[in-house]
Amino acid sequence: MISVNKVWKTYGSGETAVHALRGIDLNVMKGDFVALLGPSGCGKSSLLHLLGAMDVPSKGDITFNDQSLGNLNQRQLAEHRLMRIGFIFQTFNLIPSLTAMENVALPMKFAGVGTKEANHKAHQLLEQVQLSNRSTHLPSELSGGQRQRVAIARALGNNPDLILADEPTGNLDSENGEMIMELLLNLNREGRTIVMVTHNPEWTDKISRVVRMRDGKLIESQQRELQIK
Numbered sequence: 001m002i003s004v005n006k007v008w009k010t011y012g013s014g015e016t017a018v019h020a021l022r023g024i025d026l027n028v029m030k031g032d033f034v035a036l037l038g039p040s041g042c043g044k045s046s047l048l049h050l051l052g053a054m055d056v057p058s059k060g061d062i063t064f065n066d067q068s069l070g071n072l073n074q075r076q077l078a079e080h081r082l083m084r085i086g087f088i089f090q091t092f093n094l095i096p097s098l099t100a101m102e103n104v105a106l107p108m109k110f111a112g113v114g115t116k117e118a119n120h121k122a123h124q125l126l127e128q129v130q131l132s133n134r135s136t137h138l139p140s141e142l143s144g145g146q147r148q149r150v151a152i153a154r155a156l157g158n159n160p161d162l163i164l165a166d167e168p169t170g171n172l173d174s175e176n177g178e179m180i181m182e183l184l185l186n187l188n189r190e191g192r193t194i195v196m197v198t199h200n201p202e203w204t205d206k207i208s209r210v211v212r213m214r215d216g217k218l219i220e221s222q223q224r225e226l227q228i229k
């Protein structure tokens, strides 16, 4: 599905240049759940941003379903992000003035889905994350775990090919973190492809593919059979 070929990302130039990624090669297949691990500053978020077409490589190429992202113009990239990628952030990034349901419906409306249909699907997605009883609440009226569940529902609205999660449990206590992880694992069992940055080695026991980074490089990529509990 996604192929990262000899990708470099350099921020700045000259003496202050930071080489955040140094020649990354990575393939993500449909149905994979990839955990990206590594010390702070090793380039995990930079790689995730490139996978999500939120940024462009300084060198190298990324293909998505055999299409090179480098060939897309700004408008095509925006459509690609809207329709094919679901983003989940550590800080939730919900719109504070919109209710849970409105937040979930928004990307669908951007994609041209009519209000009635978008609201109907938003309600179903909130049901899937067990929050249909909070659909009219504002983000400020929800707990951290609930906000992240709204964000997951929002990420699913346009039925994306790929879900990208940047430390989705980073701002949550262990109980809520576990719930979010279970939700993501279930989505993967249903066939969703997920790439997740995490600092929490505990989760990686449950994830089939663990990719470790250091100093802008991949140092290990482990594919494992999981023991079904």
Ligand SMILES: Nc1ncnc2c1ncn2[C@@H]1O[C@H](COP(=O)(O)OP(=O)(O)OP(=O)(O)O)[C@@H](O)[C@H]1O
Residues within 6 Å of the ligand: 011, 012, 018, 019, 020, 038, 039, 040, 041, 042, 043, 044, 045, 046, 047
């Ligand atoms: N916009 C930017 N401008 C300049 N340098 C940047 C920028 N974004 C990231 N960097 C640098 O690139 C390197 C990799 O950063 P990145 O955020 O990808 O690492 P990370 O592994 O996600 O770190 P963390 O776990 O702390 O979030 C770091 O040295 C960082 O300071």
